Amino acid sequence: MARSVILGAGVAGLAAAHYLQRLGDSGPLVAEEKPYPGGLAATMEWRGCRMDLGPHRVHTIYPHAKELIQSLVGDDLVVCRRTSQIFLNGKWMDYPPRVGEMLAKLGPLTGLSILASAIPGKLKGLGARIAKRPPRSYGEYLERRFGHKLRELVFDPFAFKVYREDAEDLDEMVARVRLASQGLFSVLWEALTGRNKSAVKTFLYPGKGMGLISARLAERIRASGGEVLLQHRAARVRHTGGLVRSVELETPKGDRVSVEASRLITTIPLTVLLDLLEPKPPAPIKAAADNLTYADSFLVYTLVNKQPLTPNCWMYFPGQEVIFTRVFELYHFCPALVPEGMSCLCAEIPARPADPVQFVSEEELRERVWEGFKHTGMARGAERVDQVVLKVPRAYPIYRVGYRQELKQVLDYLSGLGNLISTGRHGLFHYNNSDHSLEMGRLAAEYSFQSPEESERWYARRDEFDAYRIVD
């Protein structure tokens, strides 16, 4: 008998199954290629540490996501005080910045040149606003908001380190999603008044790791009659007459099983999905999907014999002097994540597929991270106990200039498959947080339930998701 099939057991796929069940679907099937649920928001275990794949915190303004998280892990949530710093020009500074400290550490000349360069940027921005000319790129957005000096010092190098693209080649959507603050003057005003709106002061965290949310959600789906099959890779999606008919799954033993599908909600990357379709999409559509590029992330976890090693939940490193962009210390999220008397720090190193770092040995990555800890003074008074490297493929969607047109091409094609709904971070190529993916899973389930054979309006709704913001 045909049933609802969901591809991917990250938070979006699991939320889709859960909300389908709430709508009365008795037996959805979730297929996940990895041996664990959670996707990017999973938690790994190593040497007595429970490690998220990069720093994850719970922060949401969406009532459904709030309610679902509360019902799953409410008793395990701990309140963490957010402390973070930036290592800039060889100096540590609080992040978000305080004006006094910034001027003291960067020197009055740099401080003044930041302010002076912000004024022409602001005037240009004002002129463009009057002429109703939106910024052509992330670079132009930064210029208008912050002026070229702060761009040069912080934003351009950081953007290049994370996305491996010049700010001029990134779509201004990066700013809308990533920079909640309005610009230099509001950053300075917030810094002066101590009323920071762009960064949370406390956040919630499921004490046993972010992966607890997905693990509990998978349990709930199973307890309500659904299936969550791990190590089951989607290997083919067969469609005829504008509808998906079946999905072929590869089992852990390498066999193939075919599942008849009444609807398909998919959260896997669009380019992977297009490869699975049979019949195949036209070549230009596949090429457009392949152009939706990502940065992978190498995560180097270092266990040290000092607890804690730093005063910070996480730290930013825009400069080229160290290989990593951000480091987070698990202890500050919850001391129970690490063994007694020890601490574990995770250093993130984003990399595009052809970047040299992809070809560097794990040994060298470990060494370069430890060297970076020494260079910045973080390693002071501690010895390294052990290190492990994990690679997260497709960690960051890269909003290159032109990506919107390519995404539209792909989604226009997919809207020809009435009972297929693509959603989530990868399914809509949407740089988001996990609460947004929970929402995207819920909305996909509701849409698919109400319009089982008409997906076109779903893709038209994606502008709604553009309102999602990542809060630092």
Ligand SMILES: Cc1cc2nc3c(=O)[nH]c(=O)nc-3n(C[C@H](O)[C@H](O)[C@H](O)COP(=O)(O)OP(=O)(O)OC[C@H]3O[C@@H](n4cnc5c(N)ncnc54)[C@H](O)[C@@H]3O)c2cc1C
């Ligand atoms: C470094 C980092 C830090 C972050 N910090 C935060 C934070 O602080 N707070 C927050 O809320 N969010 C944070 N996020 C974002 C959050 O992790 C994601 O938004 C969310 O987990 C995405 O969920 P998803 O289900 O949409 O996608 P995914 O989690 O990517 O799920 C997709 C799933 O599909 C599976 N899949 C792929 N191909 C196949 C196939 N062929 N067959 C079967 N399964 C397949 C994958 O294995 C994966 O499990 C962070 C992300 C990163 C990378």
